[in-house]
Amino acid sequence: MAADLAIQNLNDGGIEMDNKLRRIAKPFIAMIFIAVLSVSALAQNAHQSAIEKTSNKGGTHRAGILLLAHGGKQQWNAEVNKLAAQVNRTIPTEVAFGMATKRNIQSAIDRLVAREVTEIVAVPLFISSHSSVITSTQYLLGLRKDAPPELARYAKMDHGHGAHHTNHAGGAAFDPTTPVKSPLPIRMTAALDRHPLVADILLDRARHLSRKPSREVVIIVAHGPVSEDDNAGWLADMGALVERLRRASNFKRIEYLTVRDDAPEPIRGQATAQLRRMARRASNEGNRVLIVPLLLSYGGIEEGIRKRLEGLDYVISPQALLPDDRLAQWVLLMVEDLTKKT
Template identity: 40%
Template sequence: MSATDPKVKSKVGILIMAHGGGTTWNSMVQEAAKPLMENYPTEFAWGMANFVSIQKAILKLEAEKVDRIIVIPLFISKHSPILRQAEFLLGLRDELADAPMPVMHYTNEFVEMSGVELDESHKMHNMLFPPTLNQVKIHTPGQFTDALDDHPIVAAILRDRILALSEDPDSETVVLAAHGPNGEEDNTEWVKSMESLAAQIQKDQNQKGLMAFRNILSLTVRDDAPKPVHDQAKQHLRALVRQGNTSGNVIVIPVFLSPGGREKSIAERLEGLEFKWSGDTLLPDERLRDFLIESVEEFL
């Protein structure tokens, strides 16, 4: 049964989780989700597993009388405390696996909906830092699909981003750069998924009878990590670009979902170095629609 088959419309609800950003960022995600929105009750939960956003989405879906909810985490990697927190909030984990993520929401609304009391020590820079979290109120079975990770659609989009800048693959070093998590274990697994994407891109070049790239390297820039970790990641990126330039050209590709500014920080930290850069993210690209549809079809 197809994910866009109206026969299943009244039974299944879709909850799409994404980091969220400005109007342009969010609208690109919503545009990719249009085929699902036309056939299922579909809601979005923006933020880093934001309790308020998730609870509101669940209430709206249950008001539509759905009998199960498919949760699509539209994040670059599943190796993240954001997704583990979302699993806890939706009752798929018994306990929080990490410290609660900061919340960008009005204090009164968060306290009222979550039941977690806050004092001034939990507020900083328009952010809330809750000491703990309760699970959301949900009466409908929920199922998580996979994050983007090393899905072939992601590899295909990244390959096109590279080819748009490539002139001589045999002499080019490609650097795939993602935001990345703070934790070392998560970061190791995140990079492994990106290395799988790199291998798929090289394999696709070979299968199409094209020259493979000289090298495709994968790393994370870890913008939100403690300063020593962040600084080390910055120097690692700069070192790879310098080394690539000794034997050819360097192409730097941001592995980000949607344009919104964070990806630009990669180019900024490479100031003074030679590299090719478009800044194009995964969205906008119609193939992300296929990813969302496939994610639902796996559970139908």
């Protein structure tokens, strides 16, 4: 019928067709008409899909990101907020600073709920998942059954008060050691760990310092945890990162360690001695020593590394992982990978 109508329009336009030509042209015109309808339908579906990805109307899925970060000095926090603003252009993002600080996590969740997301994805902007801060946060988010013993210590850091606080609005006491309240499902990704983008950034930091790679030793230095088990996890991930660096470069040698700032003596002293041995050995071999800290942002820990290396010959990267646009990319990739598993 559509083909007959199209042929009639041709005739009305002054293009005459005899019956034989009509019989030949009719199936071809019908095919063209069906193709036009199909393309139109596809375009409409694509448009609707794009709307659904950015809208919560009609019950469609819309994730929001709870960006977790340790927090530090003003400059440190500013870098994280800048990163969050980048990610927020694509997916609603709210930051919660602190070491498993429930008050800040709850506030960020409330802000995401107000932005009408349908699911919350927590992304820990931490160097390693091997941390009692991470396990404590998992408990607060309802992703872990038992509270780690360290959570009580972190709770005391909440505004420098004790474990319980009176709500400023005059409500019930606020307990920083119990899980948060959320009307939305919450999931959580891994931390930076051994992600390839982290290796790419570290390699760029080393290359920025480099003059003649074949006569240079790179030492990747991370803060590290207190416990031996967690430290083993840190070192395993750092080893995987360093393997990527070795395959992509021709430095004389690339080594790595954690300085374990928060660990008691003699652990901390042993880490300092190990770092100095690495740097001294490289110098004695006639190599330049390139120190590349595996830190999220500068704000104090790098000064401790410099102090540990006093009197030795080395150069240190002027920049940590931040600022770098690839970390915004990492956040989005982590959310995408997790939501694909739905």
